[in-house]
Amino acid sequence: MSLHQYVNTYGQDLLRRYGERVHKLAIHAGFTCPNRDGSKGRGGCTxxxxASFNPNARQPPxxxxQIEAGRRVLAKRTGARRFIAYFQAYTNTYDDVRNLARLYEAALSEPDVVGLSVGTRPDCVPPAVLDLLAGYRERGYEVWLELGLQSAFDDTLQRVNRGHGFAEYRDTLRAARGRGIPVCTHLIVGLPGEGRARALATLQRVLELGVDGLKLHPLHVVKGTRLANAWRRGEYRPLGFDDYVSIAADLVEQTPPEVVFHRLTGTAEARLLLAPAWCSRKWAVLNAIEGELARRQMAAAVGWPG
Incomplete structure (x- = not known):
């Protein structure tokens, strides 16, 4: 597949900069979330x-x-010899900074780990944590702060029980980039009450502030969530395959080429996924996005209607 011909992908960005394959290796470090432990709310986002993306959610090794197990799989599958430790599950800056340093440095002490990617919420990144991450950058490590925004609209964020607004994202983004820490922003397409127009408006608000990377996810319904209950009652209708492909292509086309796409779709395990069924077919989605971008490029070249 040649998606990188149309999209500035993270994998190709790493290949250019390191001269070899570098893969993210997902880590669950046992964090929780302020939207689950009562600090901001209970029950988390709707x-x-x-567990839909981390099978070791209860008792992480x-x-x-985790790094040893991940490196064996990735080395066999891709031939990768260097890795980025991706602190993924829950809120990976939600702890005392000394404990964060202990956990991050446990990953960085592995000789084939070249850096960190830290997933978190915009309202859980105090200055001391940013200073810690900036220090790793100064030591030559690859460091990304991944901020889960999902939507730039506060009414949507309230509807899905995020527990923060766009202002917290704006402030954290500026503080991180002011320290030289690149930021990857997570956006969800198909949130309740949102369609193409809001997805594009969210992208523009994020780009206006400045961002280094983006992750796109279609909203999928998984077991054990309030969204699943709404879906069963017929109160939420998931986005269709063709609609997601079209919106994702729109977002790619409106993103400056220097912004790196870390992801263009997301999947859930079959045992957890309720809807839409196409969210289990990662490569089908990626191939369709590539095909749509190629079709649009050809149409533009020959002057056909888009």
Whole structure:
């Protein structure tokens, strides 16, 4: 597949800069979330079941063991010899900074780990944490702060029980980039009450502030969530395959080429996924996005209607 001909993908960006394959290796470090432990709320976001992307959510193995298991799989599948430790599950800056340093450095102590990617919420990144991450950058490590925004509209964020607004995202983004920390922003397409217009408006608000990377996810309904209950009652209708492909292509086309796409779709395990069924077919979605971008490029070249 040649998606990188149309999209500035993270994999190709790393290949250019390191001269070899570098892969993200997902780590679950045992964090929780202020939207679950009562600090901001209970129950988490209406769509959230972290087991949908992390099978070790209850009792994660030690970080060294997770890295060893991940490197074996990735080395066999891709031939990768260097890795980025991706602190993925829940809110990976939600702890005392000394404990964060212990966990991050446990990953960085592995000789084939070249950096960190830290997933978190915009309202959980105090200055001390930003200073810690900036220090790793100064030591030559690859460091990304991944901020889960999902939508730039506060009414949507309230509807899905995010527990923060766009202002917290704006402030954290500026503080991180002011320290030289690149930011990857997560956006969800198909949130309740949102369609193409709001997805494009969210992108523009994010781009206006400045961002280094983007992750796109279609909203999928998984077991054990409030969204699943709404779907069963017929109160939420998931986005169709063709609609998602079209909107994702729109977002790619309106993004400056220097912004890196870390992801263009997301999947959930079959045992958890309720709807839409196409969210289990990652490569079908990616191939369709590539095909749509190629079709649009050809149409523009020959002057056909888009």
């Amino acid at each position: 769509f959230c079941n972290n 030690p970080i060294a063991a």
